[in-house]
Structure formats: C-alpha cells, structure tokens
Amino acid sequence: MGIAYLSSAHGQEIQKRAYEEITKVYPDGDAWERCLVEEKVPYITALVKEVLRFWTVIPICLPRVSIKDIPWKDAVIPAGTTFFMNAYAADNDETHFKSPFSFNPDRYLDIPDGSGTPHYAYGAGSRMCAGSHLANRELYTAFLRLISAFEIVPAKNRADDPILDPLECNMTKTSLTLDPKPFKVGFRVRDRAKLEGWIRGSDERTKGL
Template sequence: MVGAQRFSNIVSHPRFEGPVISFRSGKSFFVILNNAAAIHDLLQTRSKLYSDRPSSVMLQLVQQDRIFTRLSSQDPHFPIYRRMAQEEMGTRGISRLLPILDENIPTLLKNLLSDDENFSTHLRNCQSSSIMKAIYGYSVKSGDDHFIKIVERWWLVVNAYLRPGIWLVDSYPILKFLPRWMPGAGFWKFASATRTQTNEALSSAFIWAQAEIKGGKASPSFVSRQLARHVDSSPEYTEIIKQVTGTMYVAGVDTVLSAMRTFVLMMVLNPDVQRRGQEEIDRVIGSDRLPLTSDRGDLPYIDALAKEVLRFHPPGPLGLAHSVTEDDIYNGMLIPKGSIVVPNIWAVTHDKTLYPNPMKFDPLRYFNVQLEKKQLQPDPRNYVYGFGRRVCGGMLFADAAVFTQIAAILSIFTISKEIDQFGKEITPIVDFTGGIVTHPEDFVCKFTARSREAVELVTAAMENRQG
C-alpha cells in the first residue's frame, strides 16, 4: 500500500481481482472493496450498517479510540461529534473560515521565493497555520512553532504504526494480558510512549485556547464558538470539543500536504498542464492580485487540476477501515458482523472503466471537447473524502485549501526540473511512501518566479498582511 507501481501490482494480482475480496488474518476478517459500485452499495446505501470503526486493542491502549475519525458509530457521543463538525466546517460554517486560507498564502509564496529547496516544509507550515487559526484562533509565527512540532512528531508515529493489521495484539486481543517483561509484549512500550504523545497533541493547543478565552483575548475559532455555545458545559462535553478539534487539526494537515506535494510533482512532469493553468489565471485574474478562494467558480481548469491531483494519487489510497455492525449479504457473499471493510480508493480512481488512461495526469477528463464545464468522468472527491456517515468533517476546508494553494502557486511560479552538477535535468520518479496518508517520495525541483511583477506582487501582499 505505497507507491503507484506497487498499488498497481497489488490490484492486478489474481488474489485481489474482483469488486469485493476477503481474507482472514488471525481472528480478523477483512473485506476489500475494489470498485465504485461496491463502495456505493455498502458504505453509502447501507451506511447504517457500515459506519462503525473496527475495534482495536492498540488504539485503546494509546487512547486514540475517542478521536473523531476512530470513534465507534455505536458510541452515544458519535452524533454530537458529527453535529459539532458540521456546525463549524459544513456548508453553513465554511464561509467564515475561507478568508483564513487567503491570509496565509502570501507567507507561503514568500517562503517559496526565498527557499524553494524546502518547498514541502513551506507547504506544511501554510496548512498548519490555516488550521491552527481556524480551530484554535492561534497565529503561527514560524515554522518551528511549538504546537506544530508536537503534532508533527506524533503524526509520524501514528501514520506509520497504527494501520490495521500492524499489531499482533489487534488480531489476538488476549496478548494484552501478557506481562510487560515477557517476549511478545513489546507493544506495551510503544503504547505507553504514544499515549503520552496523543494526550500532548490533542491537549496543548486546546489548553492554550481555553486560557485565551478565559483572559478575554481569544480570536474567533472553532473552540471559542463551541465553548461559548456551551458556557456551562460539563467536563465530558469539553472533552468532546477537544477530541473533535484535535482530530480536525491532525487530519487536515497531512492530507492537504500529500495532495500539494503530488501537485508539485505533476507540474514538474506535465509542463503543458502547468502552462494551461497559468494561462487561465492570467486571463481571469490578471497580474494585479493573487487568486482567492472566491475565484474558484471562475477558474474551471484550476478546479479540474485540483480534482486530478486527488484522483491521480489519493492522500489515503486505502481509506480508513469501516466495520459492519451485523451480518450482511452482498451479491451472495456473507460479510460477518465485525468484519473490517476497507475501501480501496486507489483502485477506484484508477479504474479504466471510470477514468480511461488512468495513469495519465489530465485535468481535461472533467470537461467536454468545447471545454465547457461538464462532469464526463466522476468527481474523485466523491471517493477521496470518505463515505456515508464517516465522510470527512473538514472536507470543504481541505478541498478549498488545495485549490487556493494551487492557484496561488501557479500565478507566481513556474515549477520545473532541477538541474544536476553536470547540467542535466533531474526527472523525479513517481513513487509514494507508505502509511495511512501517503506522500510522493522525496524529489527535487525548482520554483522560478514568472516575472519581476510576480515578485513585486508577493512583496506587496506581505506588506498588506503585516500592515
């Protein structure tokens, strides 16, 4: 479950052919959904049965079974989690958050102008800054920010080691009763360290926001609005706010970063696509200002480019696992209660019947020949952001962030291959890391300002932001 080629090998392996495949690992029964129809039929149409999350001994030990993305749908607090996320980041609440995305763009562009070698760091910091402001009302001052570093360290561990099937104790729960000194009980050491990191990652910025609110200095945010609505809330309700907001921050940074790194890689390898995007921006926006989130409806090619980034490599190629709450039959196949059901999003977004020539990066697949907006091929966002009752609560914010960063970068820069010491171009290899959220393997490239006026525009935008 890593790079494009390796995903292709997995999906094409005879054992994994077919819309639905199943296998047993220890005491766990896995069901993999390999096409759009199976995902729609089970995770959408039968979402009442398929909205649970698999139970996990390790998640309980590291205290991550209470975060929004992992919480069981059978938990009485689950509807509260969903309602809270919808209030703040759904269709009604998103409009007050979008200006935050625009505000952080000048800093991103300035950093890319001065240090394009570390473009991934600048992209991460941009998204971290936007989410910290939206969630906690916190303004990030530098890339070495204390709160950002706490979450980064924690996420590196979570992304690598908390996937289904990684820990034997999840397949054989009786192992949790092993004394910590016995062979095979090494998971206890990992659980203890990660539990501490989890508490720190979810609590540190939240505690800061509470103190700001108490001192009357808080900026409007997800936390401030929710606490204001529930002034006399119980400690239990305050804990729910902390869990939801912490989840939003953690989930929203790495997924957007993955998409943006894929975008940069695709621009290096597809200069014609890049030029077409720049031409649309020049024609619609001009050179006197930066693109804004509100320009999306006027930039259909950039919008399609953002979709194609998500299709070409979904940030989470294997979606978060679901669990079925009772026995079910699908096309004659028994899916037992408690089965771990995994949507193979990568397989869907590379299904030749949905997306002809799927390994070609082509934003025009979402248009007709006359370039009038028309969905000839499915919108990949229908698959990338989750399904049914488990759809991503921060989907609108994340999607707007990807569009806004893409539009702004193309308005100022041309992204191209780096040149080695012998004067030859370095062509990046298209491959991806492992984990819950996957990224392009490290590669080098150049960000070159398109003109002197582009540099001056960034300088003016920074002055306006600081003034």
C-alpha cells in the same frame, strides 16, 4: 506530487494552459486576491481533482466497522466486520475513468453538477472526509497562486527528479498515507516585483497571528 508533476515535460504544458486560463479570467492580474473568495478558474479546479485522484492520498482509506449484517451475493458479512475501501483501485477503475493511468485534468472539465463522486481521495459515503471542502479550497488557492507566481521547472540534476508513478513515488508503500520520496524542482519567478508585493501583503495581513 502535484508540484512534482508540474515540473515534468507534460507538466510544462499543463502550467502554460493553467496560466492562460488564470489570465483569461483575471486579465487585471487580481487572481492572487480573488482566489480567496471565489473559484472561477475551472482548469485549476480540474487540476486539483486530478492530483487528488492520480495520487490517492490515503490509498486504502480508514478502517470502518459495520453495525449490521450485510447480505453479499450468497453470503452474509456479519456485523462487526472491519472494512477498508480500496480508494486507489476505485481511482484507477477503467470502467469509471477513461485511461485512469494518464494524468489528465481535462477529464474533469464540463462535467455536469450531480455527476457523483469525482474521485475517492476523500473516501466516500457517510464517513467520507469531513474536511474535503476546506481542503479543496486550500488546494485551489495554493495551485492558483503557485502557478501565478512561478514557473515550476525540472531540478538542475536529473538524479533529483521526482518519481511520478503513484505507487513507486511512495516512500513507505505500507503507510496509511502516500508520503512522496524526496525530490527537487525549480521555482522560476515570473515577476519578482509582483511576488514581493504579494508576500508583503500576506506578511501584513498575518502579522497579528
């Protein structure tokens, strides 16, 4: 869905800004390699967070069973109750996120350390996603490299455009995870010689796998 959004009119502005931010931090053009060992472009980190928030991947999280009675207002929720956290609702909570239904990576810039859960895509609490750090690194690298290598443009036919609405884009609304309806976008290569060099380098590094 992040790629889908980047193909939209607002996505063109976001890509332009992202590309400028990458170039500012890496004027020598080594972002492709450096992103594997460091995370120095805050706008890309913010873009990843906003993608995770806006299209909450597991909208109702995983079922969890309580192990003790929980007093709640005038009631007691007995041990053994199954809970689902409505992460979609939390990610769109207007008391927590300003204009939650707008896609806006800027909301994640200049947030001081220790500000708490940035979004609920990974759940929350002691059983939140055990792979969130790995997933964040992968997404940062993927978006930085995609934006470095390509301009993501709309498909040739309007009928192939993605549905961007976080509920309507889901192929199976009752499934555990958000499964985007099929769509097309275009990838316009920024610099073919560079891209071919990067691909050759990757082929070389992974040939033993």
